[in-house]
Amino acid sequence: MNKFFDRIVENNWFMKIIAFALALLLFISVYDKNEDSSDVNVPGNDATEVVKDIPVKVYYDTKNVVVAGVPKTVDVTLKGPKSHVQVAKQSKDFEVYVNLANADIGEKKVKLQIKDLSDKLEADIDPSTVKVTVKEKVTKEFNVEAEFSNNSIASGYAAGSAELDSNTVKITGAKDEIDKIAYVKANVEVDGSTTETIEQEAEISVLDSSLNKLDVQVEPETVKVTIPVKRVSKKVPINIVKKGSLPQNVTLESITLDKEEATITGSDSVLKDVDSTRVEVDLSKITKDQTLSLPVIISNGVKTVDPELVNATVKVNVKEEETKEQESEKSADNDSSNTEETDQSEDDEISDTTDETSDTTDETSDTTDETTDETSDTTDNTTDKSTDDATTDDNEAEEATSSEQTSAKTLESVPISIRGLDTNFLGDMTSPSNGSTDIEVTAKESILKNVTKSNFTLYIDVSDLGEGEHEVDIKANGPNDVEWSLANKVATIAITKKDS
Known part of the structure; x- marks a missing residue:
């Protein structure tokens, strides 16, 4: 029997089978198919990595409250086995969150937490705690207004009234944020100057009275805006405005323009109040017939004018001054004529001497009557002469007044006040800028020079x-004795309620 076992033990195949069986048993005892090979921790192979911009999820009662103060992202520092750190950094399959499911309304300090991270890793969150505010949730409906820049409309074109596919939106947020809402705008952005109708999906902006954006939810977030764009123009006469006075020896016959009408463009609101354009002729520089090239002056708000220049033909009469030699000749002629008349008078007197002597008695008898009549006639003549002189003076004064030139000037930045504003509201005049406008004043020169901004309210x-x-x-x-027109006929004012 011992020889049999010795023979088996000495056999190489038997020893190989025994070794394989022992190896198989050892493998089965060590291997676990449910265990990840990466969980094997090799001493001295730890690592530390910072994973940036990890989103923070907030758990709270979304139907009744809103939460403010939670950061959108945080940085997480991971420590542990290098292989685990690298996998977590690449996959970012863990979650950073704040649990406010049972939080009461008000302010509180809460800890940021992490889940779905390998238990082989340690995590530090920056920041680790945050101060949050839990507020009552409110939903209200507001009107939407389209907003765009007029600079995006090409010159000579005007934008019509904007049309929105939805004129109202629902805004949800904290009650104190909802109470701050002053403007709800659909912002239309146009590149360059357009001449065509604008159609665009515009994002809704919710702003307070200081034009700060508010943290609220808007439904829908965008609306479709259609803004018609059309060319607007109008034909108006070109008026001639005379400035200054002609030299003393020059009188004006006429001023004519080669074009009497101009085509202006602008918005409808501006064009309806503009009745004319003008050119200004400086008479003080006119000494002879001449043709001037003058710019056509337009009112504020008018975008273009055609033509921009016109030719004005000025015709005058120039009275030449008499020379001293001509005056001397006239004086000599007058003296000669007077001498001839005197000689003739003396001859007539001599021939009538006899007749006068014979009638002396008759003339003496009528002396008293003639003296009385002459005295009466003298008095009447004196009275008539005084009346004629007074009438002449009055006529000269009227002629001087009627011949006085009419001029125009512009009073700049005349302030506009706000009347009738309720004490519970605030008013902000957004147009015209700086709450003022220009006034073009036309009057006779003697009146115009005394007109200032203080004369207007x-x-x-x-x-x-x-x-x-x-x-x-x-x-x-x-003032009643001047004519004026405003550069801006309409003002835009934003009225908001005062904070209680």
Whole structure:
């Protein structure tokens, strides 16, 4: 028997089978198919990595409250076996979160937490805690207004009223944020100057009275905006405005323009108030017939004018001054004529001497009557002469007044006041800029030189207006003996409620 076992033990195949069996048993005892080979921790092979911009998820009652103060992302520092750190950094399959499911309304300090991270790793979150505010959730409906820059409209074209596929949106947020809402705008962005109708999906912006963007949810977030763009123009006469006075020896016959009408372009609101353009002729520089090239002057708000230049033909009469030699000749002629008349008179007197002597008695008898009549006639003549002189003076004064030139000047930046604003509201005039406008004044020169901004009062009446943005006609009070026109006829004012 011992020989049999010795023979088996000494056999090489038997020893090979025994060795294989022992190896197989050892493998089965060590290997676990459910265990990841990466979990094997090799001493001295640890690593530390910072994973940036990990989103933070917030768990809270989304139906009744809103949460503010939670950062959108945080940085996470991972420590542990290098293989685990690298896998977590690449996959980012862990989650950083804040649990506010049972939080009460108000402010509180909460800890950021992490889940779905290998238990072989340690994690440090930066920041580790945050101060959050839990607020009551409110949803309200607001009107939407389209907003775009007029600079995006080509010269000579005007934008019509914007049309939105939805004029209202629902805005959800904290109650105190909802109370701050002053403007809800659909922002239309146009590259360059357009001449065609604008159609665009515009994003909604919610702003407070200081034009700060508010942290609220808007439904829908965009609306479709259509803005018609059309060319607008109008033909108006070109008026001639005379400035200054002609030299003393020059009188004006006529001023004619080669073109009497101009085509202007601008918005409808501007064109409806513009009735004319003008050219200005400086008479003080006119000494003879001449043709001037003059710019056509337009009112504020008018974008273009055609033509921009016109030719003005000025015709005058120039009275030449008499020379001293001509005056001397005239004086000599007058003296000669007077001498001849005197000689003739003396001859007539001699021939009538006899007749006068014979009638002396008759003349003496009538002396008293003639003296009385002459005295009466003298008095009447004196009275008539005084009346004639007074009438002449009056006529000369009237002629001087009627011949006085009419001029124009512009008073710049005349302030516009706001009247009738309720004490519970605030008013911000957004147009015209700086709350002022220019006034073009036309009057006779003697009156115009004394006219200043202080002679005019401009204001808008908002007594019947409530919260929101409004366009209001600008009203003006001024002197009765001048004519004027405003550069801006309408003002835009935003009325907001005061903070309680």
